[in-house]
Amino acid sequence: xxxxxxxxxxxxLNAASGQxxxxxxxxxxxxxxxxxxxxKLLSEFEQKGGENLQQLSDSPLVALTFSALLDKIxxxxxxxxxxxxxxxxxxxxxDILMKGTSSDLNWxxxxxxFAEIPLSANDxxxxxxxxYFKKGFKVxxxxxxxxxxxxxxxxxxxxxxxxxxxxxxxxxTSLDRHSPIxxxxxxxxxxxxxxxxxxxxxxxxxxxFMK
Amino acid sequence: MTNxxxxxxxxxxxxxxDVENSSxxxxxxxxxxxWINCLVRIAQKKDQHAFKxxxxxxxxxxxxxxxxxxxxxxxxxxxxxxxxxxxxRFANYFEENKGQVSTWIYTIARNKKLDFFRKxxxxxxTTELVTEDWAVQNGNQxxxxxxxxxxxxxxxxxxxxxxxxxxxxxxxxxxxxxxxxLNITLGTVKGRVRSAINNLNKLMRGGK
Numbered sequence: 159x160x161x162x163x164x165x166x167x168x169x170x171l172n173a174a175s176g177q178x179x180x181x182x183x184x185x186x187x188x189x190x191x192x193x194x195x196x197x198k199l200l201s202e203f204e205q206k207g208g209e210n211l212q213q214l215s216d217s218p219l220v221a222l223t224f225s226a227l228l229d230k231i232x233x234x235x236x237x238x239x240x241x242x243x244x245x246x247x248x249x250x251x252x253d254i255l256m257k258g259t260s261s262d263l264n265w266x267x268x269x270x271x272f273a274e275i276p277l278s279a280n281d282x283x284x285x286x287x288x289x290y291f292k293k294g295f296k297v298x299x300x301x302x303x304x305x306x307x308x309x310x311x312x313x314x315x316x317x318x319x320x321x322x323x324x325x326x327x328x329x330x331t332s333l334d335r336h337s338p339i340x341x342x343x344x345x346x347x348x349x350x351x352x353x354x355x356x357x358x359x360x361x362x363x364x365x366x367f368m369k
Numbered sequence: 370m371t372n373x374x375x376x377x378x379x380x381x382x383x384x385x386x387d388v389e390n391s392s393x394x395x396x397x398x399x400x401x402x403x404w405i406n407c408l409v410r411i412a413q414k415k416d417q418h419a420f421k422x423x424x425x426x427x428x429x430x431x432x433x434x435x436x437x438x439x440x441x442x443x444x445x446x447x448x449x450x451x452x453x454x455x456x457x458r459f460a461n462y463f464e465e466n467k468g469q470v471s472t473w474i475y476t477i478a479r480n481k482k483l484d485f486f487r488k489x490x491x492x493x494x495t496t497e498l499v500t501e502d503w504a505v506q507n508g509n510q511x512x513x514x515x516x517x518x519x520x521x522x523x524x525x526x527x528x529x530x531x532x533x534x535x536x537x538x539x540x541x542x543x544x545x546x547x548x549x550x551l552n553i554t555l556g557t558v559k560g561r562v563r564s565a566i567n568n569l570n571k572l573m574r575g576g577k
Contacts, residue, residue, distance in 0.1 A: 167569035176479035208472030210539040216429030222446040
């Protein structure tokens with residue numbers, strides 16, 4: 159299975175060189191798990207990063223010693239909950255992408271056919287959500303104040319520009335106006351750098367829901 | 370190939386200290402097999418000596434890496450510590466996939482940096498060109514069937530484009546510094562980066 163909608167090579171380059179914010183970075187990793195070609199380019203760039211690291215000059219450590227590191231590892235091994243929220247979010251998203259579902263999903267149903275879960279991995283500049291549309295659900299026409307990146311984790315949806323399936327990377331800007339419709343039960347990761355704004359008849363009501 | 374075998378057998382012997390003290394050290398540390406062997410030992414035996422070899426080689430380089438991102442000494446060493454805690458804890462994941470050890474450590478260190486920036490509300494710095502592109506491009510996305518051939522993409526770029534990607538994105542020189550280093554104009558730097566990206570997009574689409 160290969161994807162049809164991909165990030166631009168510059169986005170992959172930014173991901174590899176550590177210049178994308180965590181949540182956007184995660185969306186590239188998810189896409190690359192399904193798309194061999196993007197994975198290949200990402201790996202090639204990451205290899206460049208590794209080679210560069212290996213060739214960097216040395217800067218002496220001031221405080222950190224190897225024995226202090228071992229002590230710290232001893233301490234943290236007692237604490238099995240050392241994993242951060244980012245890893246939990248990543249695990250949930252990967253489960254949905256690879257297995258179609260994940261445990262412990264607490265969907266907030268906004269209508270009978272539309273649910274969402276706000277994700278904890280977001281930072282102040284981004285809003286990240288898991289979105290669930292039941293088959294046939296049509297999201298009212300909307301625009302975005304900023305950019306929106308969507309990764310299809312399960313199922314498919316379509317809009318005027320095409321059909322988006324599992325793994326597809328969809329980037330909409332403030333210039334795009336669209337009304338996606340779910341082709342099947344569909345779960346997506348949606349990341350926005352500004353809240354989306356509904357523009358149709360029921361827009362004001364839905365905007366209220368999205369708060 | 371004989372070299373690789375020799376390195377492996379010398380590592381597998383109990384005389385690792387002798388190897389470290391010999392003049393072959395610089396050859397060893399540039400060998401991926403040497404570092405793979407260290408990680409395998411950590412994964413299988415929780416070998417602290419192998420862990421120490423990795424720490425001693427990579428931590429001063431990671432320090433340089435973090436300092437380049439304008440982190441303080443304290444912050445840099447905090448992230449080095451976190452990176453090596455992950456190396457210790459997840460060595461078994463590396464063992465399943467193998468690959469380049471330097472790449473693996475780089476990706477862990479890079480992700481620690483991103484997490485640190487996020488937690489501290491600090492903007493991830495982007496290169497000059499990226500910001501411009503976001504303003505002018507209508508979506509950083511393209512729609513295509515992809516190239517599934519196996520040959521690597523980057524080596525297919527002209528030498529000068531590979532070089533500019535290396536300098537701007539991985540050595541993280543400013544465009545001006547890269548221009549000075551290569552004795553070319555700022556416009557040429559930007560042009561080469563743009564051409565490299567366009568070529569990569571074409572290569573990924575199978576040359577179309």
